[in-house]
Amino acid sequence: MKLLIDAGNSRVKWALCEQGRIVEQGAVLHAELPSLAERWAKHPVTEAWGACVAGEEVKAGLEAASRHPVHWVTSEAARGGVRNHYRNVAEQGVDRWLAVLGARALHPDEDLVIALAGTALTVEALSADGDYLGGAILPGARLMLGALSHNTAQLKREPGAWHEFPDNTPDALATGAWDALAGAVERMRARLAEQTGRPSPRLLISGGDAPMLADCLTGPADLVDNLVLLGLMSVADCR
Ligand SMILES: Nc1ncnc2c1ncn2[C@@H]1O[C@H](COP(=O)(O)OP(=O)(O)O)[C@@H](O)[C@H]1O
Ligand SMILES: CC(C)(COP(=O)(O)O)[C@@H](O)C(=O)NCCC(=O)O
Numbered sequence: 497m498k499l500l501i502d503a504g505n506s507r508v509k510w511a512l513c514e515q516g517r518i519v520e521q522g523a524v525l526h527a528e529l530p531s532l533a534e535r536w537a538k539h540p541v542t543e544a545w546g547a548c549v550a551g552e553e554v555k556a557g558l559e560a561a562s563r564h565p566v567h568w569v570t571s572e573a574a575r576g577g578v579r580n581h582y583r584n585v586a587e588q589g590v591d592r593w594l595a596v597l598g599a600r601a602l603h604p605d606e607d608l609v610i611a612l613a614g615t616a617l618t619v620e621a622l623s624a625d626g627d628y629l630g631g632a633i634l635p636g637a638r639l640m641l642g643a644l645s646h647n648t649a650q651l652k653r654e655p656g657a658w659h660e661f662p663d664n665t666p667d668a669l670a671t672g673a674w675d676a677l678a679g680a681v682e683r684m685r686a687r688l689a690e691q692t693g694r695p696s697p698r699l700l701i702s703g704g705d706a707p708m709l710a711d712c713l714t715g716p717a718d719l720v721d722n723l724v725l726l727g728l729m730s731v732a733d734c735r
């Protein structure tokens with residue numbers, strides 16, 4: 497049985513898999529890391545694979561919680577017909593690479609936009625013939641609203657809900673943040689369609705904020721539970 501770990505800047509997502517099937521999975525905030533050790537110890541783990549963009553301290557905490565040395569994966573120039581156009585793959589968040597691989601595994605012959613709505617929002621462009629052209633990074637909604645609240649006199653409010661024409665401060669805050677995120681996704685979708693000459697690439701969204709983001713989009717979107725772990729399954733060869 498293989499333990500798969502996706503450590504982002506807010507939460508650690510994990511899954512136990514064998515014969516290509518996920519038998520158990522979960523997500524915890526960094527503060528709850530210690531609880532993972534006993535959770536994982538209940539299973540006959542033979543290998544551990546991890547993707548971490550949250551720094552060395554989180555990595556060390558995960559090594560301690562796993563009774564097996566973790567194979568930490570990093571972004572690569574190519575794998576399974578996907579070519580990574582990032583200039584320096586060593587600087588690219590491995591969650592982004594794995595989300596692209598996970599999306600490719602689900603829809604091998606389509607133009608895809610892949611959005612990871614987490615601490616940050618990342619938006620990737622992948623063409624049907626396997627060119628991962630690149631992607632954008634922007635603050636997640638929580639960070640955007642936090643920045644406003646810390647840097648303005650009158651916006652220290654809990655955000656409200658998205659509305660077409662918000663008529664109060666809380667709703668204005670929520671609408672601005674979600675429209676910024678949705679706009680980044682819609683613009684990447686338009687640029688990829690322009691680049692390939694093929695209309696409306698499929699949009700896959702994963703991450704804690706994926707449901708909220710999907711609700712704000714004009715076009716269709718597929719919500720996928722954990723694209724990063726799906727990509728890690730292929731790297732860890734979880735057959
Ligand atoms: N301190 C927190 N308490 C509760 N939820 C949080 C906290 N920080 C972030 N979140 C939520 O967690 C989600 C981000 O988690 P995730 O998508 O796993 O991001 P990442 O991959 O960056 O860790 C968002 O929905 C965000 O609102
Ligand atoms: C952009 C990210 C912080 C997103 O991480 P997350 O929101 O999943 O915690 C992560 O992919 C990262 O640290 N990237 C490094 C810079 C780059 O990808 O170019």
Ligand SMILES: [K+]
Pocket residue numbers: 504505591612614703724
């Ligand atoms: K992530």
